[in-house]
Amino acid sequence: MKAIEQVFRSAGVAGWLHVADVDGDGEVALGADEPVVLASVFKVPLLLELHRQADRGLLDLAAPVPLPAGARTPGGTGLSAMLDEVTMSLRDLAYLMIAVSDNTAADAVLAHVGIDGVNALLDDLGLAETRVVHDCRDLFAGMLADTGAGDLTALAEACADPAMTARLAALAPARTNRSTPREMTRLLGMVWRDEAASPASCAAVRRLMGLQVWPHRLASGFPFDDVAVSGKTGTLPTVRNEVGVVEYPDGGRYAVAVFTRSWSTAQNQPRADAAVGAAARIAIDHLRAHI
Amino acid sequence: MDIVRHLACFVAVAEELHFGDAAARLGMAQPPLSQRVRRLESELGVRLFDRSSRRVALTDAGRLLLPEAREIVARVERLPDLLAGTGGGGAATVRAGVPGDVGPAVLAALFAGFRAEHPGVRLVPAAMGTAAQVTALLDGTLDVGLVHHPVTIAGLGFGPVLVRHPGVRLAAGDELASWSAVHLADLAGRELVLVPREAEPGLHDETLAACRRNGFVPARIHPAADEGFALGLVLSGTAVAFGPPAETPGTVWRPLAGAPLAWRSSTAWRGEPGPHVTAFAALAVRVLREDAGMTDDGATPARRVAPRPATGFLA
Numbered sequence: 001m002k003a004i005e006q007v008f009r010s011a012g013v014a015g016w017l018h019v020a021d022v023d024g025d026g027e028v029a030l031g032a033d034e035p036v037v038l039a040s041v042f043k044v045p046l047l048l049e050l051h052r053q054a055d056r057g058l059l060d061l062a063a064p065v066p067l068p069a070g071a072r073t074p075g076g077t078g079l080s081a082m083l084d085e086v087t088m089s090l091r092d093l094a095y096l097m098i099a100v101s102d103n104t105a106a107d108a109v110l111a112h113v114g115i116d117g118v119n120a121l122l123d124d125l126g127l128a129e130t131r132v133v134h135d136c137r138d139l140f141a142g143m144l145a146d147t148g149a150g151d152l153t154a155l156a157e158a159c160a161d162p163a164m165t166a167r168l169a170a171l172a173p174a175r176t177n178r179s180t181p182r183e184m185t186r187l188l189g190m191v192w193r194d195e196a197a198s199p200a201s202c203a204a205v206r207r208l209m210g211l212q213v214w215p216h217r218l219a220s221g222f223p224f225d226d227v228a229v230s231g232k233t234g235t236l237p238t239v240r241n242e243v244g245v246v247e248y249p250d251g252g253r254y255a256v257a258v259f260t261r262s263w264s265t266a267q268n269q270p271r272a273d274a275a276v277g278a279a280a281r282i283a284i285d286h287l288r289a290h291i
Numbered sequence: 292m293d294i295v296r297h298l299a300c301f302v303a304v305a306e307e308l309h310f311g312d313a314a315a316r317l318g319m320a321q322p323p324l325s326q327r328v329r330r331l332e333s334e335l336g337v338r339l340f341d342r343s344s345r346r347v348a349l350t351d352a353g354r355l356l357l358p359e360a361r362e363i364v365a366r367v368e369r370l371p372d373l374l375a376g377t378g379g380g381g382a383a384t385v386r387a388g389v390p391g392d393v394g395p396a397v398l399a400a401l402f403a404g405f406r407a408e409h410p411g412v413r414l415v416p417a418a419m420g421t422a423a424q425v426t427a428l429l430d431g432t433l434d435v436g437l438v439h440h441p442v443t444i445a446g447l448g449f450g451p452v453l454v455r456h457p458g459v460r461l462a463a464g465d466e467l468a469s470w471s472a473v474h475l476a477d478l479a480g481r482e483l484v485l486v487p488r489e490a491e492p493g494l495h496d497e498t499l500a501a502c503r504r505n506g507f508v509p510a511r512i513h514p515a516a517d518e519g520f521a522l523g524l525v526l527s528g529t530a531v532a533f534g535p536p537a538e539t540p541g542t543v544w545r546p547l548a549g550a551p552l553a554w555r556s557s558t559a560w561r562g563e564p565g566p567h568v569t570a571f572a573a574l575a576v577r578v579l580r581e582d583a584g585m586t587d588d589g590a591t592p593a594r595r596v597a598p599r600p601a602t603g604f605l606a
Contacts, residue, residue: 099600215601224549228597249595288471 001286004030004279011275013240013260018181019283022192022245022253028283032182035129035173036259039234040101041184041241042118042132042177047094047208048191049113049121051201061091065108073137074152078102091204098208098232103136110135125196127187130179139177143170159237160265170236171261184243184257192245192253206230209244216270218242218256221277231256238262240269242276246284254287256280295367297331298360300324301339305357308347358446362562365431369565385567386415388424388436391518392486393583394535400582404574412567420490420516428561435568437575440555441493450558450572453585456550457535460542462528472548476506482530483509484521498533498552505551535583555588 008015018032054061066087072080077100079086079093088096093109096102110118118132134142140152146167149155158164169175190196191205209230217240219229231244243257258276262269303313304324314321332339339353349357385405389398398416405414419427419436425444427433440452459473467473483502488495502509513530515521524530526541533552536544556579558572579585 211600213600215599219599219601226549226595226597229599247597285470285472 001028001030001283003282004028007275007278007282008260011260011262011271011278012264012269013262013272013275015275015279016181016259017279017283018185018255018257019280019287020182020185020189020255021287022189022255026287027185028286029182032257033129033180035178035180036241037171037173037234037236037239038130038132038177038179039170039236039239039241040103040106040136041179041232041234041243043097043101043106044184044205044209044232044243045118045122045127045130045132045187046106046110046113047098047205048187048196048201049118050090050094050109051204052121052197053113053117055198055201059090059112061094062089064089065093065112067104067108073103073107073135074140075101075103075136079104095208095211099211099213101233101235103140107135107137125187125190127179127183130183130187132177133175134177139170142176143168146170156237156267159267162265165237165265168237171239181257181259185255188243188245188255188257192255206245212244214242216273217276218244218246218258218280219277220274221279221281222246234259237267238265240272240276246280248288252288254284256283292330292334294331294334295364297327297334299364300327301331301353302357302360302364304328304340304347305349305353305360308349310347361430362446366562368431369434383411383567384413384415384434385571386417386432386434387571388417388419388427388433390420390424390437390439390491391418391516392534393437397578397583400578401575404578405571408574409567409570412570414571420486421494422490422492424559428559431561434560435564435571435575436559437556437579438559439491439494440557441497442559447559447561448564450576452555452557452588453576453579454553454555454588455535455583455585456547457533457552457554458544458546460522460525460532460534460537460539460544462525463541463543464528465531465543467545468543470545473545474505474548475502475551478502478507478509478531480510481507482511482513482524484513484515484524484530484532487514487516490516494554498554501552553588556585 004017016031016034016036018027018029020027053059064087067079067085069083069085074080078096080103090109090112093105096105097109115132122130143155146169147155147158147164149158165171187196191202194202196202209232210228212231214233217233218231222229226249228247229244231242234241238261240262241259245253245255247253258279260272260276262272300317303317304310307313307316310321310325314324317324328339337352338350339356341348341350402414402416417433421438421442424433424436424438425442425447428436428447459478461468467477485495485498513524515524521532522539525532558575560568560572564572
């Protein structure tokens with residue numbers, strides 16, 4: 001797909017993409033089997049495992065979880081940015097973890113579900129290249145250690161230096177939460193076809209991914225009121241990812257996984273964000289034109 | 292007095308604003324024409340013209356009378372057509388105008404269908420744009436038409452308004468041809484073939500307005516009344532064109548995503564439609580629905596909106 005490569009190139013990123021028809025064999029692949037850094041995209045298998053454990057009666061989604069004021073995981077959104085103690089149900093934490101990528105909420109959910117539980121889910125679904133090895137807190141601790149930065153602001157400034165960015169284990173797939181574009185679209189396809197868990201649980205996962213607020217990546221490629229876009233972003237220095245499903249009013253639905261690394265270390269690169277949506281749009285248009 | 296003949300004289304003078312020219316048009320001498328207009332004025336008790344040595348002008352009363360007089364004269368002229376065929380005389384005739392963009396298959400269904408349903412009525416079709424049809428309907432040289440909206444002319448009656456959503460025709464080599472649907476904004480920078488404004492003023496202006504609203508400002512507009520000319524421009528890659536699905540080698544047709552263009556059409560006639568006009572209009576609506584895939588205006592399903600948090604209410 002030359003057009004997709006062109007989009008990535010002109011946005012100043014390297015990109016790995018897999019787009020698959022949820023209900024058919026059509027696919028568009030660009031480095032689809034390469035290992036990629038998930039960043040916050042790991043919250044999708046975590047969300048699914050939360051619901052699978054609820055399906056099995058291992059936990060209660062409505063159970064209240066107290067979150068003390070002093071023990072927040074770093075992050076710029078949701079509970080990570082809030083100051084006071086709250087008590088929230090597991091499923092509402094799951095909402096914050098997906099809708100605004102709340103790291104504190106994600107770690108609280110992961111503490112209940114367990115890393116082993118998430119990896120067992122991935123084994124069950126046959127997603128051997130997808131692994132979760134740490135929570136958000138450990139991921140940040142690793143980046144602080146790698147750069148010698150004291151806090152999030154210092155870390156952001158340190159990561160403006162390409163040499164510093166190169167040191168981050170969090171940007172090496174083998175040393176962090178990882179997957180491949182193809183395994184991510186397989187996971188989404190199973191969720192959208194009600195194969196990954198009970199139909200009610202799959203529906204809950206779909207609902208939360210549809211409530212994600214970010215309009216700048218995948219959704220930006222589909223500026224159409226009648227097209228539904230559900231997704232989950234993943235962001236780290238130079239990393240801009242999103243996986244999701246795009247649903248057309250004629251019933252066509254397409255699982256999308258786009259992972260990018262920018263050449264520049266600048267944090268604000270709207271064109272790089274938009275390239276995720278533009279590449280997905282080209283791939284989906286291709287699938288819809290060549291049925 | 293024969294009020295209809297007097298009204299015909301009044302109409303001629305009102306349209307020419309010159310007694311000599313009006314008399315020539317009517318094939319009569321000027322003095323009897325002037326006399327008839329004076330007799331009409333005394334019959335009605337109003338002055339219809341201000342006459343000076345240099346020019347003739349309508350009075351307010353004359354302006355008021357003119358459309359009514361035209362209607363009466365035209366209706367009386369139509370009487371023989373209406374009654375023909377009922378008493379064994381000549382065949383009744385329906386003069387029907389249709390725009391050139393309707394397409395041969397639809398025209399065939401329309402003409403053949405009318406002939407099958409009304410074998411005693413002679414159908415005289417004429418290819419003409421909306422503007423020409425409106426003029427012809429108003430002056431009585433056309434009985435029924437198929438017009439593109441918007442048409443805002445008093446005195447015409449319209450059948451149900453039907454709508455179709457045109458797609459875009461591209462050269463087969465156009466890079467957009469590999470996409471399943473094209474957004475108007477994707478056409479940015481391209482040239483556009485469009486029906487001439489003189490022929491279809493309403494459709495022309497509404498189409499261009501919708502293009503601009505959706506991010507397509509054509510680099511150049513080629514007016515093309517002729518289908519072959521438009522096709523040539525598309526085939527050569529010079530311009531793109533809007534229209535119904537069409538399979539022509541060397542071109543591809545793609546729907547416009549979101550159906551941003553809505554072309555509305557209806558049948559039209561002047562005043563009270565006669566039975567043959569009604570029959571033709573009903574058939575035309577049926578054919579447009581069944582053969583041209585048009586739907587009732589307003590019956591198009593409401594656009595679905597898939598809510599997104601970032602673009603919803605109060606976000």
